[in-house]
Amino acid sequence: xxxxxxxxxxxxxxxxxxxxxxxxxxxxxxxxxxxxxxxxxxxxxxxxxxxxxxxxxxxxxxxxxxxxxxxxxxxxxxxxxxxxxxxxxxxxxxxxxxxxxxxxxxxxxxxxxxxxxxxxxxxxxxxxxxxxxxxxxxxxxxxxxxxxxxxxxxxxxxxxxxxxxxxxxxxxxxxxxxxxxxxxxxxxxxxxxxxxxxxxxxxxxxxxxxxxxxxxxxxxxxxxxxxxxxxxxxxxxxxxxxxxxxxxxxxxxxxxxxxxxxxxxxxxxxxxx
Amino acid sequence: xxxxxxxxxxxxxxxxxxxxxxxxxxxxxxxxxxxxxxxxxxxxxxxxxxxxxxxxxxxxxxxxxxxxxxxxxxxxxxxxxxxxxxxxxxxxxxxxxxxxxxxxxxxxxxxxxxxxxxxxxxxxxxxxxxxxxxxxxxxxxxxxxxxxxxxxxxxxxxxxxxxxxxxxxxxxxxxxxxxxxxxxxxxxxxxxxxxxxxxxxxxxxxxxxxxxxxxxxxxxxxxxxxxxxxxxxxxxxxxxxxxxxxxxxxxxxxxxxxxxxxxxxxxxxxxxxxxxxxxxxxxxxxxxxxxxxxxxxxxxxxxxxxxxxxxxxxxxxxxxxxxxxxxxxxxxxxxxxxxxxxxxxxxxxxxxxxxxxxxxxxxxxxxxxxxxxxxxxxxxxxxxxxxxxxxxxxxxxxxxxxxxxxxxxxxxxxxxxxxxxxxxxxxxxxxxxxxxxxxxxxxxxxxxxxxxxxxxxxxxxxxxxxxxxxxxxxxxxxxxxxxxxxxxxxxxxxxxxxxxxxxxxxxxxxxxxxxx
Numbered sequence: 161x162x163x164x165x166x167x168x169x170x171x172x173x174x175x176x177x178x179x180x181x182x183x184x185x186x187x188x189x190x191x192x193x194x195x196x197x198x199x200x201x202x203x204x205x206x207x208x209x210x211x212x213x214x215x216x217x218x219x220x221x222x223x224x225x226x227x228x229x230x231x232x233x234x235x236x237x238x239x240x241x242x243x244x245x246x247x248x249x250x251x252x253x254x255x256x257x258x259x260x261x262x263x264x265x266x267x268x269x270x271x272x273x274x275x276x277x278x279x280x281x282x283x284x285x286x287x288x289x290x291x292x293x294x295x296x297x298x299x300x301x302x303x304x305x306x307x308x309x310x311x312x313x314x315x316x317x318x319x320x321x322x323x324x325x326x327x328x329x330x331x332x333x334x335x336x337x338x339x340x341x342x343x344x345x346x347x348x349x350x351x352x353x354x355x356x357x358x359x360x361x362x363x364x365x366x367x368x369x370x371x372x373x374x375x376x377x378x379x380x381x382x383x384x385x386x387x388x389x390x391x392x393x394x395x396x397x398x399x400x401x402x403x404x405x406x407x408x409x410x411x412x413x414x415x416x417x418x419x420x421x422x423x424x425x426x427x428x429x430x431x432x433x
Numbered sequence: 434x435x436x437x438x439x440x441x442x443x444x445x446x447x448x449x450x451x452x453x454x455x456x457x458x459x460x461x462x463x464x465x466x467x468x469x470x471x472x473x474x475x476x477x478x479x480x481x482x483x484x485x486x487x488x489x490x491x492x493x494x495x496x497x498x499x500x501x502x503x504x505x506x507x508x509x510x511x512x513x514x515x516x517x518x519x520x521x522x523x524x525x526x527x528x529x530x531x532x533x534x535x536x537x538x539x540x541x542x543x544x545x546x547x548x549x550x551x552x553x554x555x556x557x558x559x560x561x562x563x564x565x566x567x568x569x570x571x572x573x574x575x576x577x578x579x580x581x582x583x584x585x586x587x588x589x590x591x592x593x594x595x596x597x598x599x600x601x602x603x604x605x606x607x608x609x610x611x612x613x614x615x616x617x618x619x620x621x622x623x624x625x626x627x628x629x630x631x632x633x634x635x636x637x638x639x640x641x642x643x644x645x646x647x648x649x650x651x652x653x654x655x656x657x658x659x660x661x662x663x664x665x666x667x668x669x670x671x672x673x674x675x676x677x678x679x680x681x682x683x684x685x686x687x688x689x690x691x692x693x694x695x696x697x698x699x700x701x702x703x704x705x706x707x708x709x710x711x712x713x714x715x716x717x718x719x720x721x722x723x724x725x726x727x728x729x730x731x732x733x734x735x736x737x738x739x740x741x742x743x744x745x746x747x748x749x750x751x752x753x754x755x756x757x758x759x760x761x762x763x764x765x766x767x768x769x770x771x772x773x774x775x776x777x778x779x780x781x782x783x784x785x786x787x788x789x790x791x792x793x794x795x796x797x798x799x800x801x802x803x804x805x806x807x808x809x810x811x812x813x814x815x816x817x818x819x820x821x822x823x824x825x826x827x828x829x830x831x832x833x834x835x836x837x838x839x840x841x842x843x844x845x846x847x848x849x850x851x852x853x854x855x856x857x858x859x860x861x862x863x864x865x866x867x868x869x870x871x872x873x874x875x876x877x878x879x880x881x882x883x884x885x886x887x888x889x890x891x892x893x894x895x896x897x898x899x900x901x902x903x904x905x906x907x908x909x910x911x912x913x914x915x916x917x918x919x920x921x922x923x924x925x926x927x928x929x930x931x932x933x934x935x936x937x938x939x940x941x942x943x944x945x946x947x948x949x
Contacts, residue, residue: 198814200741217691218745218811291828373800377827379810392670392691392803 164425173417180411184234187227195220195228195381204397214399216390222403229381233411236297237363243301245355248308256316257339270306278303282365286374296375300362311354315347349426356419360412367408383408472946473661474927475682477673481666482643486622487608488559489566493687496605496937498664501645503608503628506534506553507599509852511933513762515599519609519629529594529889536585540652542611543633550581555612569607571867572856593887600852605937631657631942641666651942658945683927688920690748701925706750709919709934710760710850713808715912718842720872728786730909736816737914738774746807751917756909757902758857760916762934765854765898769906779819791820797844798825799833805845808914839870850935854898858882862910873910
């Protein structure tokens with residue numbers, strides 16, 4: 161961990177992530193304008209001193225919209241991932257600890273689900289549940305669960321046969337104790353790393369759903385929705401598509417690089433190199 | 434050529450009136466000269482041609498196709514007046530209760546069989562048959578009897594006098610289908626077409642392209658000029674405009690407001706802007722709170738900044754409307770007073786109606802076309818200071834049609850211009866209108882519309898329609914904030930392309946390609 165900041169990936173990821181998290185926490189407070197206020201006289205303008213990122217088709221200030229959209233976008237990514245990790249880990253740990261036919265049954269079902277691409281699976285669930293931010297979040301987390309379960313299971317399997325676990329079994333500890341106090345803490349790091357990287361995918365899927373009209377509803381400032389709404393005006397003011405697009409890219413890249421660096425730092429084989 | 438000139442003039446008048454687009458290049462088209470024969474015209478459209486059934490199709494790209502494939506007894510001209518189509522002339526009795534239409538000699542269907550009075554009678558009987566879905570029934574239901582006097586003469590006897598029958602027979606969904614096709618399996622009408630129009634169906638692929646070829650036996654000699662027309666589907670708007678600008682397609686059927694200026698500015702392109710009575714209406718269900726109170730409806734009407742809506746939603750390509758469904762183009766339209774944007778006054782009115790703290794309500798807008806959601810978002814913002822806390826919910830069009838349309842309490846409607854005042858009011862506002870969705874159901878209004886329908890004297894009709902419109906303005910059953918212009922564009926070499934303000938008549942037989 162000490163060498164975490166020695167890699168450019170880590171520095172870059174941390175920097176981008178800081179920007180995104182800063183916007184997510186303080187964005188709505190520092191937004192210079194009301195993100196929903198129309199300004200019919202200043203529509204579709206490029207960046208200027210009064211509107212740093214320009215304005216959209218209703219004359220709404222893009223900077224303010226990006227800043228107020230940040231919390232929901234980041235919350236969506238983090239929330240969907242946490243939920244997916246939660247569901248996936250429980251399934252994976254149960255499978256890994258039980259072994260035998262329980263393990264086989266669970267994993268074969270999950271393998272089947274893994275064959276369906278994340279986005280397609282999410283679209284399927286959203287279509288069944290109906291659109292909206294909460295449903296989209298639930299859909300992403302369900303789509304993430306099989307992959308997370310597989311990683312959690314492999315982590316559990318790798319520590320299950322370690323001596324300290326055997327010692328606990330020999331001491332006659334209860335199954336719950338062994339799982340929560342001996343297995344999980346030692347199996348956690350691959351799960352955390354995977355989760356961090358997954359946040360970037362969740363953000364992108366969330367933006368995609370918003371773009372397709374299945375996620376957040378207008379006049380929400382969710383970034384994917386902003387791109388979709390502004391697409392018609394892309395030739396007249398490219399900024400109104402570029403700004404939310406770049407924001408999505410920064411958020412996704414930030415989480416992704418940070419996750420990558422975290423993996424490198426936590427991997428004992430590499431940290432000695 | 435006359436039809437073409439009239440459209441041009443209408444268009445120029447529209448332009449002059451709004452004075453927003455001075456830089457439209459029309460010299461090219463006016464100087465184009467004699468039409469040339471041959472060539473295939475490629476038309477791009479962004480909505481699917483889901484059916485070719487002329488009796489009840491309603492898609493924006495389905496209307497041009499059935500206009501090319503079929504002919505009616507009469508057809509609406511670009512001046513909104515009925516003109517000759519299959520019937521070369523017609524006459525009505527003094528009391529407007531019997532009408533006789535005289536067909537042209539020697540008309541044949543695409544398969545070569547003759548089109549006679551029997552086919553006309555069979556078509557109108559099918560339209561009036563309640564077991565067959567037919568969109569034109571509501572404007573033709575005053576017909577009592579249709580007879581074929583001889584092979585080229587058809588006589589209509591009406592239950593009540595109705596002077597506008599030649600307009601009703603021009604309805605886009607009242608085009609003549611052969612008796613044989615009507616007595617066969619009706620599903621065949623969805624995918625095949627045996628009409629008398631200027632073009633014949635060659636291939637029909639609803640997901641990609643509909644190809645039409647010239648009808649050599651069209652009843653106007655020398656027309657159509659084109660050898661064929663390809664209707665090409667582009668589900669993505671950006672791809673459609675890119676293909677049009679690159680010259681891969683000749684005509685862009687519908688141009689989006691956001692793109693209009695960019696396309697009009699491109700070299701060699703004739704962009705047309707045709708003023709129309711097409712409108713967006715805010716539907717407020719009046720058999721429940723809060724819209725049962727006319728003061729609440731008036732308050733909302735005062736919370737809409739209409740000229741700003743024209744600027745930001747229509748990009749200036751339209752006109753503000755003031756809650757009258759009848760646009761100024763209609764012969765009996767009254768001078769509609771302006772409704773000023775007055776959130777303060779609206780707030781007071783709301784308090785009077787018993788809502789001093791305002792109203793929190795959900796407004797549903799379908800996602801197609803985009804204008805519905807745009808008006809909804811703008812309305813949310815404009816009505817906020819008046820105390821209306823509106824939550825906008827957008828949804829896919831199919832979900833909207835299934836769950837909200839005709840049922841919901843508060844949603845965005847969108848309608849094309851109708852041919853007559855009678856058709857407009859019987860579409861939406863009378864108690865037994867085809868798409869009555871407000872529960873307004875005003876008996877006085879119904880009587881005025883029924884009386885006007887049965888009145889022959891134009892002065893008396895004018896008076897009755899004026900009263901009906903005034904009643905509508907007093908009661909505000911709908912909020913109609915804007916009238917939208919029809920926008921279309923044709924590329925270099927595609928001459929005499931035009932659309933009627935009713936947007937269901939395209940006159941493709943006059944279009945020709947001026948290419949070397």
